[in-house]
Amino acid sequence: MNITGLKKSIVPEEVGHEMYSLIAELYPICRSITGDGYRQTMGILQRHVPLVVHEVPTGTKVFDWVVPKEWNIRDAYVKNSKGEKVIDFQKSNLHILNYSTPVHRTFSLKDLKEHLFTLPDRPDWIPYKTSYYKENWGFCLSHNVLIHLEEGDYEVVIDSTLKDGSLSYGELYLQGESTEEILISCHACHPSLANDNLSGLSLATYLAKRIGSVPHRYSYRFVFIPGTIGAITWLAMNEEKTSKIKHGLVLSGIGDRGNVSYKKSRRDMAEIDLVACHVLQHSGAAYEISDFSPYGYDERQYCSPGFNLPVGRLSRTPYGRYPEYHTSADDLGFVRPESLGDSFDKVLAILSILENNRTYINLSPKCEPQLGKRGLYSSIGEDELAMLWVLNFSDGSHSLLDITERSGLEFNSLQGAAHVLSEHGLITERLK
Amino acid sequence: MNITGLKKSIVPEEVGHEMYSLIAELYPICRSITGDGYRQTMGILQRHVPLVVHEVPTGTKVFDWVVPKEWNIRDAYVKNSKGEKVIDFQKSNLHILNYSTPVHRTFSLKDLKEHLFTLPDRPDWIPYKTSYYKENWGFCLSHNVLIHLEEGDYEVVIDSTLKDGSLSYGELYLQGESTEEILISCHACHPSLANDNLSGLSLATYLAKRIGSVPHRYSYRFVFIPGTIGAITWLAMNEEKTSKIKHGLVLSGIGDRGNVSYKKSRRDMAEIDLVACHVLQHSGAAYEISDFSPYGYDERQYCSPGFNLPVGRLSRTPYGRYPEYHTSADDLGFVRPESLGDSFDKVLAILSILENNRTYINLSPKCEPQLGKRGLYSSIGEDELAMLWVLNFSDGSHSLLDITERSGLEFNSLQGAAHVLSEHGLITERLK
Amino acid sequence: MNITGLKKSIVPEEVGHEMYSLIAELYPICRSITGDGYRQTMGILQRHVPLVVHEVPTGTKVFDWVVPKEWNIRDAYVKNSKGEKVIDFQKSNLHILNYSTPVHRTFSLKDLKEHLFTLPDRPDWIPYKTSYYKENWGFCLSHNVLIHLEEGDYEVVIDSTLKDGSLSYGELYLQGESTEEILISCHACHPSLANDNLSGLSLATYLAKRIGSVPHRYSYRFVFIPGTIGAITWLAMNEEKTSKIKHGLVLSGIGDRGNVSYKKSRRDMAEIDLVACHVLQHSGAAYEISDFSPYGYDERQYCSPGFNLPVGRLSRTPYGRYPEYHTSADDLGFVRPESLGDSFDKVLAILSILENNRTYINLSPKCEPQLGKRGLYSSIGEDELAMLWVLNFSDGSHSLLDITERSGLEFNSLQGAAHVLSEHGLITERLK
Numbered sequence A, B, C: 001m002n003i004t005g006l007k008k009s010i011v012p013e014e015v016g017h018e019m020y021s022l023i024a025e026l027y028p029i030c031r032s033i034t035g036d037g038y039r040q041t042m043g044i045l046q047r048h049v050p051l052v053v054h055e056v057p058t059g060t061k062v063f064d065w066v067v068p069k070e071w072n073i074r075d076a077y078v079k080n081s082k083g084e085k086v087i088d089f090q091k092s093n094l095h096i097l098n099y100s101t102p103v104h105r106t107f108s109l110k111d112l113k114e115h116l117f118t119l120p121d122r123p124d125w126i127p128y129k130t131s132y133y134k135e136n137w138g139f140c141l142s143h144n145v146l147i148h149l150e151e152g153d154y155e156v157v158i159d160s161t162l163k164d165g166s167l168s169y170g171e172l173y174l175q176g177e178s179t180e181e182i183l184i185s186c187h188a189c190h191p192s193l194a195n196d197n198l199s200g201l202s203l204a205t206y207l208a209k210r211i212g213s214v215p216h217r218y219s220y221r222f223v224f225i226p227g228t229i230g231a232i233t234w235l236a237m238n239e240e241k242t243s244k245i246k247h248g249l250v251l252s253g254i255g256d257r258g259n260v261s262y263k264k265s266r267r268d269m270a271e272i273d274l275v276a277c278h279v280l281q282h283s284g285a286a287y288e289i290s291d292f293s294p295y296g297y298d299e300r301q302y303c304s305p306g307f308n309l310p311v312g313r314l315s316r317t318p319y320g321r322y323p324e325y326h327t328s329a330d331d332l333g334f335v336r337p338e339s340l341g342d343s344f345d346k347v348l349a350i351l352s353i354l355e356n357n358r359t360y361i362n363l364s365p366k367c368e369p370q371l372g373k374r375g376l377y378s379s380i381g382e383d384e385l386a387m388l389w390v391l392n393f394s395d396g397s398h399s400l401l402d403i404t405e406r407s408g409l410e411f412n413s414l415q416g417a418a419h420v421l422s423e424h425g426l427i428t429e430r431l432k
Helices: A003-009 A012-026 A036-046 A109-113 A143-147 A194-211 A229-237 A239-244 A271-281 A337-356 A382-393 A400-407 A411-423 B003-009 B012-026 B036-046 B109-113 B194-211 B229-237 B239-244 B271-281 B337-356 B382-393 B400-407 B411-423 C003-009 C012-026 C036-046 C109-113 C143-147 C194-211 C229-237 C239-244 C271-281 C337-356 C382-393 C400-407 C411-423
Strands: A052-057 A070-079 A085-088 A103-108 A153-163 A166-174 A181-187 A219-225 A245-251 A260-263 A287-290 A311-315 A359-362 A395-399 A427-429 B052-057 B070-079 B085-088 B103-108 B153-163 B166-174 B181-187 B219-225 B245-251 B260-263 B287-290 B311-315 B359-362 B395-399 B427-429 C052-057 C070-079 C085-088 C103-108 C153-163 C166-174 C181-187 C219-225 C245-251 C260-263 C287-290 C311-315 C359-362 C395-399 C427-429
Touching (some): A003 A337, A036 A194, A052 A229, A229 A239, A271 A400, A359 A411, B003 B194, B012 B337, B036 B052, B036 B219, B166 B194, B181 B194, B181 B229, B219 B229, B229 B239, B245 B271, B260 B271, B260 B337, B271 B287, B271 B311, B311 B337, B359 B411, B382 B400, B395 B400, C036 C219, C194 C245, C271 C311, C271 C400, C359 C382, C359 C411, C382 C411, C411 C427
Parallel strands (some): A181 A245, B260 B287, C260 C287
Antiparallel strands (some): A359 A395, A359 A427, B260 B311, B359 B395, B359 B427, C103 C153, C260 C311
C-alpha cells in the first residue's frame, strides 16, 4: 500500500470524526507562541505521532527577529466591588489579552476600560487579541457584559509570567525513498479557537500518522509551529534544509463548512500549484483558487523572496472572510467532522498525485512500438489511449500531470499506463 | 505559372469530378497492407503520375515492428447446405476479414458464427475488419443476412495465401528549387471504402499531377503507403531523409460532405499548423481545428516523439465521427465531387501560402523609405498599407504570414507588396 | 515639488483654458512643412518655453529622403470675370493646396476645375490638401461654392515661392537627474487646423513649461517638428541621441470631445505601454487602446524597425475616425478646454508613474522583517499591505508598476510604501 492506496482505503468522514475528537481534546488549553500550553499541546500530539519538540531560547536572533520571552499564565480575573468575578480566565482563555504582563491592582471602571476589548457588532462574542511584541495587559469580553459593568472599583489579577525561557515547536520527519521533501506546516499557537488553528493541527497530525504507516517516495516534514515567529525561527534554524523542500502546504482553517480553497505559492506555477488546482478542478465540488499574496498565514515566510519555496496554502473559507474568525464563536460547533474528513481526503489526493507525477522517457520513440505483440492492444479503449498519450509525450519534458491536462484523461489512467509501459521496458523514468 | 497561379487556374468542381472518376476506378479492388491489390492500385496511379513502387521483404525489421507476410486472396465464400453462396467475396471484398488465412472446411452454424462479424445497430451494412497481426479467418456481413441463416452445415472456402513476400508502397519525388521538402502522405491499404482511404489517395494523385506541371520552391514527396506499418516502414527505410521535411500533410477522409477539419502537428505551432489554420479561418466556410492527439492516421508515426515532424492532417468529418466509417456504407455514394474539389482547393491554398511565406529584411530600416519618389505611393489604399506593414515588420523575425496575422490584411496583399518592395531593392529575403 | 506634486496641484480645466488660448493664437497662421509660418509659430512658442529652433538646409540627405525646397506664400485667389474673388486665401489658408507653385494666369472654368478640390459629401467644408513632393498648384474650396461657379474665364494668382531654404524645427531639452530621456513629439506643420495639430502643439508647450518648473528624474526632450519629413530629419540629425530615449509619446489630436486613446509602441510591452494602459484603465473614464500599426503620425518613424523606439501615441478620437479630420471643420469650435485639460492631466499621470516606477531590492529577503519594532506596523490597513507587497516582490525583477498590477493596490500606495521602506533601510533601488 502506498499513498494512493491509502487515499482509496480511508473513509473521509471516519477520519473526520477522529480529527474532531483531537480538536475537542486540545480546545481547552491556553496556548500562545511560547509557554507550557504549547508544550502540553505537543505532548498530546506525541501520543499520536513521534514528533520531536525543539526549544529555542529567548533572545535567539532569527533573521530580523528575536525569540521573545516565554509567557505563562495560571489565572486571571476581574472582580467587582462585591467580590464577584465579572471576567474569569477559567471560563475562557480568550478572556485574557494573550501575552498580558502580571497585574494585581484595583482600578476604577474608567481606567479598567482602557484595557478591555470587545466586539460591539457581535455583542455576544469574545474577541481574540494578542500583544506579543509590546508589553501590555488586558481582557477580552463580550460587549453585552461590558455595557452592564457598573461604576465602582475593580480588582484586577493577572497571574502570569513573562521571562526568559524558550519557544517550542514540534517537528516530525518521515523518511521516504527520496531525500526530497514535502513540507506540511501548521501553526499551533492559538488558544481556544477550533478552526483557526486546531483544524490544521489535527489534520497534520492524522496525515503524519497515516503516511507514517505506508511507504512513500518523498520524505515528509511536518512542522507544528507558532505562527509567524515560529515559521521564522524554523527557517532560521533550518535554512540548509530548505533546498530539499520540493513541495509544501500550509494547512489552516480547514474544518468549517465552506468550500476548499487553495492559495498558490509565490512561484504561481510550481508543481504543488498545478497539482492542487488539478485536484480541486476535478473534485466535482465547488472550490476557490487564489493567487499568491504576501499576507495570510505562514506561507508569508516560506514564500518570502529570499526563500521563495513552492509552498501553497489549503484552507476552507479563507481567514477574515467568516465573522467567527478570531472570536469565541470559532468554537467546537464551528468545525464539522464532514469538512475535516473532506479536507483530509483532498490533501491525500494532492499527495497521491505528487507521489506519482513522474516524467518518463520513451525508449522506443521512433514510431509507435507494437503494443499488440506485447498483449497490450485490445481494442481502442481508454487504457490504450492512455498508453498512446504516455508514449507520445514521454520525451522527458512532460510529466504525467502535463499529459493528463493535455489529454483530458484521468491522472490515474495515465499513471496506470505508465506503470504497464514501464514494466514492458517501453519507457523509463527520467533521471534528474 | 506557379502554385499560386495553379490555385487560381483550377475549377475545384472539375478537379473534383476527375478525382471522383479515379476513386470509382479503384473502388472494386481488394487492397490490404500487402499483396497484389496494392500493386494493382499503384499501377493505376502510375498512369497519372510517375510514382516509383518500392518492395520491402517480409521479415524486414522496421523499428519495433517487422514487415509481415504478404497476403493475397482470389476467392472466398460460405455455402449453405443447399449449395447457395450466402456470403460471397465476389460481391464485396469487405465480406472477408482482411488477412484471413486459407480455409476449406464445413462448419455448423454455431461454429461458423464465431467467425462472423456484423453491425447489429446498422443491420444493412457490412463492417470492415482486419486481423493483420494475429492469424485468424472470418467473414463480415450485414446483420440482416446473419439472422436469416438457418441451422445446418456450411461450407467455408477462403482461397487466400499468407506467405513470405513483400510490402509495397508508392513514392513520388518532385524536385523543387530547394531541397527542402513538403511531405504528402496517404494510406492506400483499404479495400472497397471510398472516403477512407480512396479520397486521400485520389487527392494526393491529382495534387502530384498538377504540382508536377509547374515550377515550385519546395520539393514535394508523395507517399502512398499502407496505414501504420507502411508509415513505419517508410520512416525506417528513409530516416535520413526526414530532416529535409519542413512541412507535411496526411490526407484522409476528404471526400464526404462534412466541413474541412485540420488536426495540428505535435509541434502545435509549426508553420504548417499556422498556415492551415489561417486558410481555414479565412475560407469563409465552417471548419474545425483540433489539437494533436496521438491516435488517428499516420500522423501518429510522423509525430512520434523520436521524429516529431511538422505534419498535420487534413480531413473532412474526422474518422469515427461518421457512422459509415469502416463499413460498406462508405461507398461511392458517400463521397462527392464537390467535396473532393473543395478539399483539393484548400490543399492548394495551404501550399500556395507555404510556397510564398518568406521572411524579409528591410534594407532601409531607419524611418520609412520614400515610397513616392519610386512611384509606389498613390493615396492610402490597401496596397500602400501592405507595403508599410511589410517594411515595418521585415526585421528578419516576422514571416509574411506573421505580418498577415498582425495586420489583418490579406496574405496575397502582403505577398504582392513584398514582391514590389523587393523589386525596388527595399527589402531582401532573409538567408537562413 | 516633483511631477507627482505637479499633477496634484494643477486644475486640468484651467490648464485647458490656457492651452485653448494658445491654440486660438496660432490658428490663423499658414504653416507648412517649411517656411515662415513655421518659424512664426516657433517664435510664439518661444514666448512660453526656451525652445531652440534648428534650420536644416534644402537638399540635406536624411536617410532615404532629402530636405525639400522651402515654401512661402503671401497671397492667392481666383477671380471671376467680374473681378470678384471667388476663392480667397486671405479668408482661409486651407484654400490653397499646400506647397502650390506660383501661378498668374487665366483659365477657363473647365481647366481651372482640374486644380480645384472639394468634399462633395461635406459640401460646406473646405478640405486640407498638400502636394509636398510633386510640384503642383491648386485650390481647396467648399463644394457648394464650386457648383455655383459660372462658365467663364478665371484669373488665378498664387503669390508663392518654392526655392532653396531650410526646414525648421523646434527642440527643447530639460535636463533631469538622469541623462535618460523621455521624448515628447508633436507635429507643427498644419495650417488652420485646431485639433490636428495645434492641440498637440499646445499640450507639449504647456507640458514643457510646467515640467521645466520642477525637478524631475528623467531628462525631457520636446520636439516640434513637421510631420514625417521632420521626424525623419530629426532622427537623421540626432541618431546618436536616440539610445538615451527610454520612453516617448507622440501627442496629436488631443483636444476633441472623444475619449482618450493610446496606440502602443511597436515593442507592445514597453514600459510606456504598460504605464499608459495602466493610467487609462484606472482613469474611471472610457478609453481606447490599440496595437501598434505602421501608419498614423510620427510614431511611424520612431517605431521603424531600425529605431524601434519605445514611443506610443496619445490622442483622443484617432485621426480619420472623425469627419472633421483634415477639413475646415477642425476649427476652434472643434476643440474644447475641458478635453485639452483632461489630456494634459492624463499625460502628467503617465509621466508621474514613469518618474516613480523604480525597481527595488529587499535587503532583508529571508522571511518578513519585523515592521513592528520600526513602528511601521499598526493594524492591517492598506499601508501595511502595500509594504508587504513591496517587500515580497522587491527581488529586482518587479517594478512598482508590476507590483501594482499584481496586488490590485494603487500605484501611489506602493510608491509611498517603497519610500518608507527605503528610509528604514529595508529596500534599496536596483542599480541597472
